[in-house]
Amino acid sequence: MLASNQKKGYLMVASASVFWGTLGLFTTLIFSMGLAPSQTAFWRMFFGFLFLFLYILSKNKGLYKIDAKGLVMCGITGLFCHTVFNIFYMGSIQKTSIATAAVLLYTAPAFVILMSSIFFREKLTSLKLAALAVCLSGAFLTATGGSLASLSLNMSGVLMGLGAGFSYAMITIMTKAFLCSYNPLTTNMYVFAFTSLFLIPVSNPVDVISSGMSPKLIVLLACLGLFPTAIAYAVYTAGLSKPIESSRVGIICTLELVVSVFISLMFFSEDLSPAKLAGIALVMASVLIVQLDRS
Helix, strand or coil: CCCHHHHHHHHHHHHHHHHHCCHHHHHHHHHCCCCCHHHHHHHHHHHHHHHHHHHHHHHCHHHHCCCHHHHHHHHHHHHHHHHHHHHHHHHHHHHCCHHHHHHHHCCHHHHHHHHHHHHCCCCCCHHHHHHHHHHHHHHHHHHHCCCHHHCCCCHHHHHHHHHHHHHHHHHHHHHHHHHCCCCHHHHHHHHHHHHHHHHHHHHCHHHHHHHCCCHHHHHHHHHHHHHHHHHHHHHHHHHHCCCCCHHHHHHHCCHHHHHHHHHHHHHHCCCCCHHHHHHHHHHHHHHHHHHHCCC
16 A cells, blocks of 8 residues: 555645646637747746745745755756757647647656656556556547547657657656755746746747736736646645655656646537547546556
């Protein structure tokens, strides 16, 4: 049986995935107001940083302190994980399609399982591999509805999509390896700050400010920075600080896709085809399968 602190860790990861699942809702509304994906990515990170900065200011100013090693690791995570992820994922959507990019993004659990076996010596068991196969199949059906026609493949777009999946997976590896020894509020605040700085050259936030930002847009950007960013990553990092396996975490995070589908159904009246329902069932099954592993 899992220890109570392990259960708490996995529940926190699952909760973070629920918050991440709201990402599509806010970005769809923001895109409809004319913001480009690169601009949206900057404001997401900036507002995420701002919320954590203000929260720490009101609760415990001592959390601003971090040693040089932690600051360097936050900068590396901001650059090679969050910044690269945003650039690659946006590029993959632009060169292929949203469905194709989503399928390629959810190769992340495979990268997490592989790197966890190398860096953290986590066992690569048959149950984990079975859960991964079920997870990838479910992600494909959920993102595409089972239709290959929804995929749009070209080499550069595919490579960018795989790069997005890899950098997305690296967030888990870097956090588990280096940042779990620090307070999650502190590390995420600095990671978001560095990511915002790195995204400035590709997002040109001054142009957005000079052209005027409506109150509705500001509220949506604030919600984007709060729920699927500041809260989600703080809860996720806190979960990773528990004695849990990164290889299981990568599969549990796929719950984000399930939540996003139901949100799209509720707010945008998107069709929920039998293939998508089957995909959701497979993703849920993969989360249960990976928890059966007691190695």
